[in-house]
Amino acid sequence: xxxxxxxxxxxxxxxxxxxxxxxxxxxxxxxxxxxxxxxxxxxxxxxxxxxxxxxxxxxxxxxxxxxxxxxxxxxxxxxxxxxxxxxxxxxxxxxxxxxxxxxxxxxxxxxxxxxxxxxxxxxxxxxxxxxxxxxxxxxxxxxxxxxxxxxxxxxxxxxxxxxxxxxxxxxxxxxxxxxxxxxxxxxxxxxxxxxxxxxxxxxxxxxxxxxxxxxxxxxxxxxxxxxxxxxxxxxxxxxxxxxxxxxxxxxxxxxxxxxxxxxxxxxxxxxxxxxxxxxxxxxxxxxxxxxxxxxxxx
Numbered sequence: 001x002x003x004x005x006x007x008x009x010x011x012x013x014x015x016x017x018x019x020x021x022x023x024x025x026x027x028x029x030x031x032x033x034x035x036x037x038x039x040x041x042x043x044x045x046x047x048x049x050x051x052x053x054x055x056x057x058x059x060x061x062x063x064x065x066x067x068x069x070x071x072x073x074x075x076x077x078x079x080x081x082x083x084x085x086x087x088x089x090x091x092x093x094x095x096x097x098x099x100x101x102x103x104x105x106x107x108x109x110x111x112x113x114x115x116x117x118x119x120x121x122x123x124x125x126x127x128x129x130x131x132x133x134x135x136x137x138x139x140x141x142x143x144x145x146x147x148x149x150x151x152x153x154x155x156x157x158x159x160x161x162x163x164x165x166x167x168x169x170x171x172x173x174x175x176x177x178x179x180x181x182x183x184x185x186x187x188x189x190x191x192x193x194x195x196x197x198x199x200x201x202x203x204x205x206x207x208x209x210x211x212x213x214x215x216x217x218x219x220x221x222x223x224x225x226x227x228x229x230x231x232x233x234x235x236x237x238x239x240x241x242x243x244x245x246x247x248x249x250x251x252x253x254x255x256x257x258x259x260x261x262x263x264x265x266x267x268x269x270x271x272x273x274x275x276x277x278x279x280x281x282x283x284x285x286x287x288x289x290x291x292x293x294x295x296x297x298x
Contacts, residue, residue, distance in 0.1 A: 001025075003040045006159060007079035009167035010100055011045055014077060017171065020051055021071050026082050027055040059089050068092050074178060078132065079166060090132055095178060097132040100166040104144055105130060106187040108195040109137035114155050114162065116195040118220040124148050125158060127166045129173060131184040140184035143173050151215065154222040154240070198225070205229040207251035207297060211243035211265035226273070229297045239279055240271035251297045258282045260297055
């Protein structure tokens with residue numbers, strides 16, 4: 001049960017090493033500039049391998065619950081599915097539902113753990129295999145593995161690393177869970193945080209913040225949806241940058257290499273993208289559109 005790219009390595013492992021009786025994914029939705037109705041990455045992978053794919057809009061209907069129960073599955077593996085699982089679904093597989101969650105629980109329960117970890121300045125993230133219950137990522141945990149977050153780690157890079165880590169955990173530990181050799185332990189009651197869904201207004205760069213905070217904002221939303229600012233009225237996504245020394249009016253360039261003053265110190269923009277254009281390194285961007293010292297980003 002999964003939908004986006006994060007879940008693809010997990011499904012590939014399951015297809016290689018286990019009998020997958022069915023795949024559940026979110027329904028096809030309009031996507032891209034042309035708003036073409038597109039199947040999810042998990043849907044496309046499963047369909048290409050000849051696996052039955054089901055795309056209910058929710059799992060509340062008794063008929064949908066009966067359909068899943070009739071599969072007589074041993075276990076359901078869930079990875080970024082995006083739907084709430086009612087109790088009849090949680091109890092349908094013989095061994096329940098195991099979730100591949102992209103944080104070190106109980107930190108960052110919820111929808112956007114990768115972005116929230118970077119925004120908060122966490123120095124590590126990871127993946128947990130969790131036995132699902134009725135709560136929001138509150139179930140007992142079988143196993144976790146961590147990975148570092150350094151100053152230059154983007155959400156895209158961390159996403160790919162965690163997706164592979166989740167696949168590795170499933171490969172190594174799902175057989176142990178099935179045999180009853182790996183027991184789930186309740187989550188600690190201390191250290192609980194919630195990774196709320198990213199709101200659109202959070203993605204606009206706040207130049208009055210400290211440079212370190214601006215860099216975290218850039219990294220947390222790179223490559224998508226992209227932290228953005230305005231340059232002479234044009235919307236620009238900033239996809240990479242680093243904190244550097246410098247001072248000046250927040251948002252104003254203080255050097256010709258796209259170094260922008262912040263509330264404290266400055267950020268050197270390294271990669272950016274004008275709306276409707278390809279992403280470019282700063283040096284290439286400046287060839288086609290010079291940005292003189294003193295230009296204001298708003």
